[in-house]
Amino acid sequence: MTADQRKRSIAAKPPAVQRPRKTRDAALAQATILGVARAHFVSQGFAGARVDEIAAESGYSKAMIYHYYGNKENLYVAVLEEVYKHFVAPRRVLNLAEVGPVRALEAFVREGAASVRKDPAILNLLAIENLNEAAYLRGSTVPRAIYPPLLTQLKEILDAGVQQGVFRAGIDPVQLYVALSSVIFHAVSNRFTLSVTLGTDTASSAFLDRHVDMSVAMVIGYCTTSPRTGPVRTVRK
Amino acid sequence: MTADQRKRSIAAKPPAVQRPRKTRDAALAQATILGVARAHFVSQGFAGARVDEIAAESGYSKAMIYHYYGNKENLYVAVLEEVYKHFVAPRRVLNLAEVGPVRALEAFVREGAASVRKDPAILNLLAIENLNEAAYLRGSTVPRAIYPPLLTQLKEILDAGVQQGVFRAGIDPVQLYVALSSVIFHAVSNRFTLSVTLGTDTASSAFLDRHVDMSVAMVIGYCTTSPRTGPVRTVRK
């Protein structure tokens, strides 16, 4: 066992980020630091990220980071909140119940999928938070402000569908959101292990395109299907 | 910003584990260390786990850990492989195609769900690996030996269902496995953030029971449904 292998071989270096130089613009400094920090926390986790590296890569001194964010934890929380805000933002724009509940639901799913495929950072942070039993998220008010409207939107879609006779009644929006986010997110956030274990490149565009189609079909199928399958029961025991 | 805040506040201490003392039993020592290491890696991640703590809690000296495992990385990989082995093991036992493809598929889903609900360790390790771009998993042969039989099993169920006219044709087992594992795993591995953001205890037995039922319905619904919904298309753009 040589010592050579010791170093942080655990993760690839986060991609370099633009590095502007010493300026008097505090807002720019904070934004730059935050962007670099985001890249590092997302790829290395909280414990794995290095303040030193974030400073070096951002072009600001460590002292600046401490000046603006106080400590590593605060910096992480700032990243977490920033990513959360940008994540749910897009979906807000598109709630169009007038295209009909089926298309609206489909859009809901496709939007979410497209969003994380374009930038999976949120998924990494969610993974970190869950490893961490949501310790930081719990302390933040940001996500709490973001989710209720989403659930309301989903509820409106479901209600409209039931009223129009295309969706079955009795579907809990929270329960549906969990199921729906599962199919949307899991394939993306687990693309590395799935690729290795299944021997297929599950991160490819083609695979994920098909996965999204299947996800849409499953979700819409579940909502529209008359409960033909009946109350499915486990076979074990 | 006081220095007191420096400490590792990010995660709760892993639960204490039994601590035997100075046996002369190498196998026991290794197993004990591995067990404690598992708890620490699972709850703290690779970078967050502390060899010191694993040693103290296992009742063995750090030197024993290095004697048996060489370094932290190897110890982590040993945990990863051990957890993987125990994870997929149960499902191997139960493939009974004679209960019919629908019930077999249902059982497949319920087994998987039950397995990770009983012990979510594998999900944490998968999350760590994905943050890490599967760096360690990629180097291990264990998972590669485990998944092909699973896919074969799934393929047999699908084929039987198609032949018996209950499943639609053309479903790719890999694609189905990804969708299926999504609904099974995501709710469990994201139970902390989902609980916080949705304001519902999504980790409760009741919630997860309902989630599993919904998952089963979605998966089986997708496989059995004639593609009535047609080729769903995105509404945006």
Add this chain to the structure above:
Amino acid sequence: MTADQRKRSIAAKPPAVQRPRKTRDAALAQATILGVARAHFVSQGFAGARVDEIAAESGYSKAMIYHYYGNKENLYVAVLEEVYKHFVAPRRVLNLAEVGPVRALEAFVREGAASVRKDPAILNLLAIENLNEAAYLRGSTVPRAIYPPLLTQLKEILDAGVQQGVFRAGIDPVQLYVALSSVIFHAVSNRFTLSVTLGTDTASSAFLDRHVDMSVAMVIGYCTTSPRTGPVRTVRK
């Protein structure tokens, strides 16, 4: 600076030594351990040698080493004494004053040179001891028993030479020994740095052959020359 480079890159592994297996022969065990230890101390120095490696390579357990030698220091001293004994031994055999003082002196020089060229171990140990201010050597009685005869031999050669009118009078055997061992040993013990700094392979047979010839000429020249050059004085100051 990656950690990979940290490891003991400082010296090449000592050449493997024969490894007999678990026997009841205490003498063989001790000799085997001593041989392996010699190789390690010679190439790694005292601080650099590893008891673990000596044990592994010798085929005996570390406990055996401690059983026979007590500790690392004792083992080192045992090596030091053993090497010393074998080093001066050969010269004892050959002192033949009847070939004449010039040839006897030449033989003395050539013998010494040949001896260290065949096995430079003694030179490494001397270097280690000198770094160490002869801490261990000082405590040993072995070298003290070995040198007086050598000096006596040298004195006899000088005396004979003076008596026969071929050597100048007044040469101190100790002083001569120091000069003589300088030309004999230095080139060999410093062959690595000399090669690097001078850009010539000073460790080659050809180079060392020429060096020995020059050494002989210098020593004999010094002893035989009438002090023609006069009392040489420094030019500076």
Add this chain to the structure above:
Amino acid sequence: MTADQRKRSIAAKPPAVQRPRKTRDAALAQATILGVARAHFVSQGFAGARVDEIAAESGYSKAMIYHYYGNKENLYVAVLEEVYKHFVAPRRVLNLAEVGPVRALEAFVREGAASVRKDPAILNLLAIENLNEAAYLRGSTVPRAIYPPLLTQLKEILDAGVQQGVFRAGIDPVQLYVALSSVIFHAVSNRFTLSVTLGTDTASSAFLDRHVDMSVAMVIGYCTTSPRTGPVRTVRK
């Protein structure tokens, strides 16, 4: 065998060095650390030197050492290069071919001898490097830049001597340098073991003075002597 004996009894502590405190002067910090490190490497060898001790004695934290030098190896190399530079520097000054080749050669020898007698550090480092097969020296460009001028100087002296009819022809400067450095350096670098084994204080001023005179006589004698002794041959075999 008590545990008390475990400690580093091998060498005397290096002499304490001045300890300035928490300046904000990086150059001073580096120089101070380098000076202390020099003392430690020189007296304890590479493996024997302790970063902890160097830090404590320099008055700076270990972190500063790692900040400035990266690791122990780099620090050692920095010491090695620094010592090398200061070693050969003096001789550069004195090349005076106009005092005549004999006196110039004598000066060359006396200069070198005086230099290492005043500060034998270079000899210890050379010894360490040779134990080490010049692993670090080989990687450095410093010594390579320093020796060629020395050899040129020597060659000029020899050429002038030949031209003036005082030196014999055909002497290789490299070969002469090796012989010359042997008589100059060996007595100093081996003063501890020589003193112990020969029962004379070979480190005393008086002894070394006489040794230098003898060295000068040997070297000049060799160069000026007509090869009267003829091609000396070994008597053995």
Add this chain to the structure above:
DNA sequence: TATGAATGAGAATTCATTCAT
């Protein structure tokens, strides 16, 4: 605002040595 200097408290790893069998 801005930063390079500086470090205390760890954190991984090593190693000579002991001990139960």
Add this chain to the structure above:
DNA sequence: GATGAATGAATTCTCATTCAT
């Protein structure tokens, strides 16, 4: 005699954080 198990005490190296300027 012989050994594998076991470890305390280092030892190298790291990192979040503070401070003087």
